[in-house]
Each structure stands twice: as structure tokens, then as C-alpha cells.
Amino acid sequence: MHVCAVIPALDEEASIGLVLRDLPRALVERVIVVDNGSRDASAERAAAAGAQVIREPRRGYGQACLTGIAALPPECDVVLFLDADHSDHAEETVLLLEPIARGEADLVIGSRRLGKAERGALLPQARFGNALACSLMRLLFGHRYTDLGPFRAITRTALQRIGMVDTNFGWTVEMQIKALRHGLRVVDVPVSYRRRTGVSKITGTLSGTLRAGWKILWTIFRYGVLDRGPR
Ligand SMILES: Nc1nc2c(ncn2[C@@H]2O[C@H](COP(=O)(O)OP(=O)(O)OP(=O)(O)O)[C@@H](O)[C@H]2O)c(=O)[nH]1
Ligand SMILES: [Mg+2]
Secondary structure, eight states, X not given: OOEEEEEEESXXXXXXXXXXXXXXXTTOSEEEEEEXXXXXXXXXXXXXXXXXXXXXXXXXXXXXXXXXXXXXXXXXXXXXXXXSSSOBOGGGHHHHHHHHHTTOOSEEEEETTTSOBOTTTSOHHHHHHHHHHHHHHHHHHOOOOOOOOSOEEEEHHHHHHHOOOOOSTTHHHHHHHHHHHTTOOEEEEEOXXXXXXXXXXXXXXXXXXXXXXXXXXXXXXXXXXXOOSOO
């Protein structure tokens, strides 16, 4: 397996070095950090820690992921996504890759609900939003996801099939819904989660929570009610 990691980063100079330090380079051939218009030294820190840095001035979590995907080398056949704020335990990468390596999964979601989240790492609004989104997906698609966690692995073939388009907060749920609609094999595995390093941008702020929550619900409604075709 040729595994490449895509890490969206927006002003994460305090944490990006730690993430890259913890990522098992024996398993991950190439690490692409997508710098999403940071005004701090995220890009320099990432480059110094051995990552390929790509700049994407258009803001948005999904946009950063799309730009990272566009830069994947041809030999890459599994893509690992994780956040740059050192909340995910990059050293647990192997847990996400195992089901794919065994030929049992196309998409593996790192579930913070099945795993151990440090106290205060998953804010109440995040727990509530994840539970609501997972219940709605269960109702509409009949599959029981346990989390919308950002730490995940997907085969390149699956990624190409599902045709991701969301440019911001709908990214994680879009991937999970489309995986079901395309009949992909999806697995949740327990992962650990810690409090972020640096300044909170989404879940730790009221406006971020409202915008993300709204976009996640809208994405579920769009793919689950308005347009139920395979794409
Ligand atoms: N908010 C935001 N984050 C981005 C963007 N592009 C990349 N990111 C990165 O996406 C990841 C997730 O953002 P976080 O701010 O950690 O979001 P969260 O985990 O829901 O909430 P907090 O950790 O409490 O802020 C981080 O690694 C960010 O640096 C962007 O345009 N907006
Ligand atoms: Mg975070």
C-alpha cells in the first residue's frame, strides 16, 4: 500500500510539528500539509518537519482537502486525513490502515466515541452534533456510524468514485454518506482524541459551531432527502 496523508492547516504553528512528529513515517510515504492561508508559521514548521506544503488561499476545510487530493502522486492508493491541531493521535494511524490492508474496508473512520476522548477534548456541542448526524444517517441510509471524526483513511479508488465536492464543514459527512450510497465497505475503529493545541476555530466558537452544524444538517438533507441518486 502506498499511503499519503493530507493535513489541512489553518494557523496551527503550535501543533503541526507535533502531528508530523507522531505520524509513523514507515507507514505514510508522503505527507501533504495544505496551508489554508495561515498568518503564522504553520507552513515553515510543516516543511521543516518533512512535509510537502501546498498553499490554498481559498478558505474552507473541504477546499483544503480537495487541494491536497489534487496533489497526490499517482502511486498513492490510500489517503489518510487528519487534523493539524494535534487532537488526533497520529501514532494510531495503523488502526485505520489495518482494515484496508486486510481487504475488508474502503473507508475507515476513526471513531472518538468508540475510543477514548480526553476530558474536555470533545465539547458537548460536538458530541451532540455527531450523535444527531449519526442518527439521521442511520434513519436515512440504514448504517450505524458512531462519529464524524476527521481522522480517517480511504482508498484512492473509493475517493475517485464518490466525487467529493464540499468545500467546508460538510466534508466529513459528505464522504460518509456518499460511501454508503456507492455501496462501499465502511468501518469505524476506536481512536483516541485529545484537547487541541492552539486556538479553536470551529467547535470551540459559537459561530463556528452554528455554521458547521447547519452545513452538516444541510448536507444530510441534500443527499438523504432531496437527491437520493448514487452520486
Ligand atoms: N476552521 C478552519 N479550519 C481549517 C480550515 N482549513 C483548514 N483547517 C484545519 O482543519 C482542522 C479542523 O479545524 P479545527 O479548528 O480543529 O476544528 P474542530 O476540531 O471542529 O474545533 P476546534 O479544535 O475546537 O477548533 C484544523 O487542523 C484546522 O487547522 C479553514 O478554512 N477553516
Ligand atoms: Mg480541532
